[in-house]
Amino acid sequence: MAKKSMVEREVKRQKLVDQYAARRTALKAIIEDQSKPMEERFKATMKLAKLPRNSSAVRLHNRCQLTGRPHAYYRKLKVSRIALRELGSLGQIPGLVKSSW
Incomplete structure (x- = not known):
């Protein structure tokens, strides 16, 4: 299990990303537009840096959604390999069978 503070930090980052997404895309569009004057693009760069x-x-x-583990993460299932193995053993993931011999 990951430290609770690390998981909360990621949640906080996700909220900030969602909050500033529109502003960041608008500023980046201004910066990349070559037809705009250099001063306007520079001001947009400074505003972007202040975010x-x-x-x-x-x-x-x-x-991982269950444990918070940052390594060995399966994007499709949003869980780590350890959580995937446990869920597979319990039969919670359709089509997944844990091999044993």
């Missing part, structure tokens, strides 16, 4: 760092989607990290 919180954690509002960038790049700073998000995938974590």
